[in-house]
Amino acid sequence: MVREGFRLVLQAEIDIKVVGEAENGRQAVELARNLKPAVIVMDLSMPLLNGLEATRRIHHALPTIKILILSAYDDDAYVDQISEVGAAGFVLKQSASDALILAIREVYKGKSFFSVSLANRIRRRTHISSGLDGRLRNQRNRLSSREVEVLQLIAEGSSNKRVAEMLGISAKTVDKHRQHLMTKLDLHETASLTRYAISTGVIESNVQLTID
Numbered sequence: 001m002v003r004e005g006f007r008l009v010l011q012a013e014i015d016i017k018v019v020g021e022a023e024n025g026r027q028a029v030e031l032a033r034n035l036k037p038a039v040i041v042m043d044l045s046m047p048l049l050n051g052l053e054a055t056r057r058i059h060h061a062l063p064t065i066k067i068l069i070l071s072a073y074d075d076d077a078y079v080d081q082i083s084e085v086g087a088a089g090f091v092l093k094q095s096a097s098d099a100l101i102l103a104i105r106e107v108y109k110g111k112s113f114f115s116v117s118l119a120n121r122i123r124r125r126t127h128i129s130s131g132l133d134g135r136l137r138n139q140r141n142r143l144s145s146r147e148v149e150v151l152q153l154i155a156e157g158s159s160n161k162r163v164a165e166m167l168g169i170s171a172k173t174v175d176k177h178r179q180h181l182m183t184k185l186d187l188h189e190t191a192s193l194t195r196y197a198i199s200t201g202v203i204e205s206n207v208q209l210t211i212d
Contacts, residue, residue, distance in 0.1 A: 026049045044071035049149055051071075055086060070093060072092065091113070143184065148202060150174060
């Protein structure tokens with residue numbers, strides 16, 4: 001319903017054409033490769049593969065595509081990673097539709113678009129090189145793209161078997177990824193992995209977790 005609302009708003013603009021929609025992060029990456037749009041509006045809270053990791057993959061494969069991050073939250077865990085993953089801007093869902101339209105036009109022209117308060121926080125936090133936030137970012141950067149994907153699915157409540165089915169790998173391989181995650185992050189239980197995923201923005205803190 002939310003996605004449909006955004007589509008209707010954007011289609012009303014004569015200079016904007018909606019060429020595709022994705023239900024989850026993995027589908028967003030696939031559609032980006034197939035459709036090669038000029039601009040992508042990427043929701044942070046995406047199932048299967050979060051918006052940040054989807055943005056990272058798209059930017060790596062197709063760096064000319066401009067990606068605009070959309071979120072209901074501006075937590076520091078996300079702010080720290082916006083530019084790192086190659087996003088060109090950030091818009092809050094609570095913003096007026098005019099702000100989203102302006103942001104799309106700005107990033108299409110090769111500019112960045114951030115609210116003033118958010119831009120100031122990014123500049124301030126860029127200088128942080130130590131402390132808990134710095135350690136969390138360093139740990140997050142040590143994880144491979146597949147490890148982040150597995151981490152999100154585990155944190156969302158999927159069992160090894162379910163993760164294996166979704167990623168097309170064996171349950172044994174998933175278990176190896178889980179063990180590597182725990183070793184790299186010095187964590188020893190699934191609950192700790194979930195807390196870590198929330199603290200670093202792999203999943204949003206308001207996500208509804210399920211037991212599979």
